Structures are given as C-alpha cells and as structure tokens.
Amino acid sequence: MRVVITTVLLSVFLVSGCSSRSNEEVVERSGIDVMYETAQTYLDVGRFADAAQTLQAINTRFPFGPYSTQVQLDLIYANYKVGDQDRALAAIDRFLQLNPNHADLDYVRFMRGLVYQQAESSFLQDSFGIDRSDRSNYYAKRAFEEFRELVRLFPESQYAADAHERMVGLSSRLAKHELAVAEYYLRREAYLAAANRAKGVVESHPGVPEQERALEIMVESYRSLGLEQQASDARTVLRSNFR
Incomplete structure (x- = not known):
C-alpha cells in the first residue's frame, strides 16, 4: 500500500x-x-x-x-x-x-545607408542653407559606400532605385568637399595637391556640376607647375563639356 x-x-x-x-x-x-x-x-x-x-x-x-x-x-x-x-x-x-544570410539583408544595408546619411546632415545646413562642404565628409562617404554596395549586391532589390538616387546626391556632396580642399591648396599655391584633388573629382564623381570648376583648377594648377600637356588635356575636356 x-x-x-x-x-x-x-x-x-x-x-x-x-x-x-x-x-x-x-x-x-x-x-x-x-x-x-x-x-x-x-x-x-x-x-x-x-x-x-x-x-x-x-x-x-x-x-x-x-x-x-x-x-x-x-x-x-x-x-x-x-x-x-x-x-x-x-x-x-x-x-x-546573428543573421548573415537573412532574406532582408538588402533592407538592412539600405537602412545603414540611411542612418549614415542622417548622421551626415545638419540642422544648420538643412534649415538655413549654410554650405558645410569644407567639413568632414566621413558620414557622406560611408552612406555612399553602403548604397553603392546595396546596388552592386542586390541590383534587383526594391531599394536599389532609391539607393541609386541617393548616391547621386551624395556624389555631389563628396565632390563639393574635395573641391573645397582643392581650392584651399590652390590658394596656398600647393598646385600638385590642388590638381590631384580636382582630378579626383573628375574621375570619381562623373556628371556632377562641380566637375567644371574641378577642370578649371586642373588647368590652372598644371600651368603653374609647367605641365603644359596636362593643362591642355584638361582644357580640352573642359571646353568639350562646359563651354
């Protein structure tokens, strides 16, 4: 029992x-x-x-x-x-x-680009039109890189078109920064550095309005350095596209 x-x-x-x-x-x-x-x-x-x-x-x-x-x-x-x-x-x-192969990786990359772009923007620039192209371009560069990787890795993604549009705007922002640095070197008569910065704008940011001024800096810098052939080449490109 x-x-x-x-x-x-x-x-x-x-x-x-x-x-x-x-x-x-x-x-x-x-x-x-x-x-x-x-x-x-x-x-x-x-x-x-x-x-x-x-x-x-x-x-x-x-x-x-x-x-x-x-x-x-x-x-x-x-x-x-x-x-x-x-x-x-x-x-x-x-x-x-935690999710290296998740189906929404394109969305996550897009969001990372948005976050960097948000960090890059400033209240003064957005609200009062203050040009801050001479400031650090770290966040703009990171945002551009994220959007570029999204378009490269996920060309059919629903976020690809938006990412590409944002790249265009960021490309202009980055070009302005490089151009501001080139102008600084030009004022300091550091002509080789000015030419290299301006050349970077031409090569890395096709289609942006800042290319015209970049080519002008290249012409002036190469002339000051006595590099007539390079100056002539830059002047030819300038006249073909902007004059």
Whole structure:
C-alpha cells in the first residue's frame, strides 16, 4: 500500500510540475505577444521613441523569442526615426552578426545607408542653407559606400532605385568637399595637391556640376607647375563639356 501511495504522489507531483511549467510558458508567451503588439501600435502611430523602448525591452527579455528577428528589424527602423544613429548602427551590426544570410539583408544595408546619411546632415545646413562642404565628409562617404554596395549586391532589390538616387546626391556632396580642399591648396599655391584633388573629382564623381570648376583648377594648377600637356588635356575636356 505504501508503494502505491508513493507512486500516486509522485505522479501528482510530476503532473503538477509539468502544468506549472506549461502555465509559465503561456504567461511568458502572452507577455511577449502583448509587448510586441504594443510596439507595433507605437510604430503605426509614429511614437518611435516609445516603440524603440518597447522593442528594446522585448529584445532584452526575450532575445530568442518568436519575434526576435522582426524585433531586431523594427528596432533598427525605430532608432533611425528617433534619430539615434549610434543605437541604430548597433542594432544593424547585431542583426548582421546573428543573421548573415537573412532574406532582408538588402533592407538592412539600405537602412545603414540611411542612418549614415542622417548622421551626415545638419540642422544648420538643412534649415538655413549654410554650405558645410569644407567639413568632414566621413558620414557622406560611408552612406555612399553602403548604397553603392546595396546596388552592386542586390541590383534587383526594391531599394536599389532609391539607393541609386541617393548616391547621386551624395556624389555631389563628396565632390563639393574635395573641391573645397582643392581650392584651399590652390590658394596656398600647393598646385600638385590642388590638381590631384580636382582630378579626383573628375574621375570619381562623373556628371556632377562641380566637375567644371574641378577642370578649371586642373588647368590652372598644371600651368603653374609647367605641365603644359596636362593643362591642355584638361582644357580640352573642359571646353568639350562646359563651354
């Protein structure tokens, strides 16, 4: 009889334990469902800071939960919309590390380009038209490189056309920066450095309006260096395209 009672009690304990774990899983799943739905609502209504905070909480509490991949993607977008480039880039790096072969890699690369482009822009330049072409072009260059890689790796992507358009604008931004440096060297009578910077604009940024001034700098610099053939070649290109 004692054996039977012991067996029955053990069975009840095991069933109770399984039921308890099952209930915990249900509660946990219910919790993540509610949090995820809340985050989606925040995204839908444009409350991106609240969305980012909720998504980060999900990511912390349920790093390998049923929504983990989508949460990471949404977190990238939410941080971008908030303007928190550091967290957006960290989320992008984490996603690429955990999902190197994911179907949405084109989207992630596009977002990284957008984040760098956002970092490159400034309130003064956007709002008051202040030209900052003489400042660092680090973020513009990184954005350009990301969009270029997207177009190269995913030419059929739905984001490729947008990326290409952004490359055109960034190319002009980068050309202005190089041209500002070339002008600086020209004023300092560092003619070889000026010519090389201007040549870089011509070779690396085809089609931008800044090419005309770049060719003028090349002509002036080569003449000052006594390099008449190079000056003549640059003048020929200048006249063929802009005169």
